[in-house]
Amino acid sequence: xxxxxxxxxxxxxxLVLLMVATQMREIQQSKRIDLADDRLPIENRIKRLFDLxxxxxxxxxxxxxxxxxxxxxxxxxxxxxxxxxxxxxxAVPSLIEILENTQEHPIVRHEAAEAIAALGVPGTExxxxxxxxxxxxxxxxxxxxxxxxxxxxFKQGHxxxxxxxxxxxxxxxxxxxxRDMRKLENMLLNAKISMFDRYRAMFRxxxxxxxxxxxxxxxxxxxxxxxxxxxxxxxxxxMRNPSGIEYLHxxxxxxxxxxxVRHEAAEAxxxxxxxxxxxxxGRYRQDACRMVWYQSTIC
Numbered sequence: 001x002x003x004x005x006x007x008x009x010x011x012x013x014x015l016v017l018l019m020v021a022t023q024m025r026e027i028q029q030s031k032r033i034d035l036a037d038d039r040l041p042i043e044n045r046i047k048r049l050f051d052l053x054x055x056x057x058x059x060x061x062x063x064x065x066x067x068x069x070x071x072x073x074x075x076x077x078x079x080x081x082x083x084x085x086x087x088x089x090x091a092v093p094s095l096i097e098i099l100e101n102t103q104e105h106p107i108v109r110h111e112a113a114e115a116i117a118a119l120g121v122p123g124t125e126x127x128x129x130x131x132x133x134x135x136x137x138x139x140x141x142x143x144x145x146x147x148x149x150x151x152x153x154f155k156q157g158h159x160x161x162x163x164x165x166x167x168x169x170x171x172x173x174x175x176x177x178x179r180d181m182r183k184l185e186n187m188l189l190n191a192k193i194s195m196f197d198r199y200r201a202m203f204r205x206x207x208x209x210x211x212x213x214x215x216x217x218x219x220x221x222x223x224x225x226x227x228x229x230x231x232x233x234x235x236x237x238x239m240r241n242p243s244g245i246e247y248l249h250x251x252x253x254x255x256x257x258x259x260x261v262r263h264e265a266a267e268a269x270x271x272x273x274x275x276x277x278x279x280x281x282g283r284y285r286q287d288a289c290r291m292v293w294y295q296s297t298i299c
Contacts, residue, residue: 035067035075043298045075053082058090065094074263074291076108084115085170092121099127099139106136107260107291110227113139117146118170120153138260141195141227148196149173167206167238172231173199175207185216191223198228206235211243218247226258233261237268245272249280252292263291270299 033040033048049067052060067079080098083091098104098112113131116124125147132143149172173196178184187193187201202220205213220232233251236244251257251265266284269277277299284296 035063035079036069038071042072042075042294045070045072046078046298049075049078049082053086056086056088058088061086061088061091061094068094068098072290072294073105073107074294076105077111080108080111080115084111084118087119087170089119089121092116092119092124095119096124096127099131099143102135106138109136110138110142110260113142113146114172117149117172120150122154125150137225138227138258141225145172145195145199145227148194152196169238171199171203173203175203176200178204179208181208181212181216185219188216188220189223191225195225195228199231202228202232202235206239209239209241211241214239214241214243214247218244221247221251226261230258230261230264233264233268237264237271240272242272242274242276245269245274245276245280248272252280252284255288259289259291262289263295266292266295266299270295 033044035045035048037045045067049064052064061083064079064083068076070076080095083095095112095116099109099116101109109131113128116128128143128147128150130143132140132147134140152174176184176187176197178187178201184201184205188198188205190198202217205217214236217232217236221229223229223232229251233248236248248265248268252262252269254262266281269281281296281299284292287293287296
């Protein structure tokens with residue numbers, strides 16, 4: 001750590017100039033990264049992707065869309081996610097194109113459906129309805145959830161988007177108004193109610209972020225829906241509660257688990273960011289599942 005107070009004023013000035021020059025060089029190098037160039041390290045392209053999210057605007061969206069030319073499912077799925085999180089309606093046609101492409105990987109199409117709901121543009125219900133009744137469950141389950149979320153949002157009228165969270169994300173559903181832990185547990189674990197209501201219970205538990213909430217979320221990881229399990233993993237990462245580490249590790253080491261869920265578990269461990277998390281992730285940097293391998297490397 002540098003003690004600036006002990007340095008001469010001229011030395012501080014030189015140091016600041018060097019830091020600015022380094023930062024500018026990194027920015028320029030980042031701008032030269034082609035998202036679709038699979039010869040480049042995946043971690044560099046993912047970093048560029050999130051730089052574009054922060055940048056925002058039409059030019060960023062245009063560059064993001066080039067990432068769909070990559071052979072990496074992980075990168076294409078992140079492109080769809082970021083297009084939804086940027087909250088720019090001009091991304092809708094590209095997301096619809098991704099969802100309608102039945103040759104695209106279901107994980108990428110799932111993310112596109114979720115992103116369409118995050119944008120909340122009227123008129124997008126039709127394409128979600130089309131894919132909510134057939135096809136891979138990762139896609140159909142997500143389209144059903146997206147439809148319920150859109151209908152809820154439109155019913156709210158012009159109120160503030162309650163799917164925006166303090167975790168700097170636009171969520172697939174707003175937190176439930178229920179605060180009772182037992183009721184929330186029953187809602188989350190009840191496969192007979194709508195996925196929308198189950199997600200609402202999940203996001204309320206996230207906001208509570210206590211030991212009991214983590215335990216309830218951990219029990220939901222036994223659910224038959226890969227879509228729900230992957231979102232639980234995502235939420236455990238957002239909570240950054242060390243009590244969630246073992247649940248996430250169990251997902252990651254289960255090679256029979258859906259790639260979407262294992263990838264999300266790896267990302268969540270990276271978010272919690274303890275030494276134990278990094279030790280776990282280090283074991284999966286050559287995993288047979290490329291999404292897990294790449295995500296563990298990025299984290």
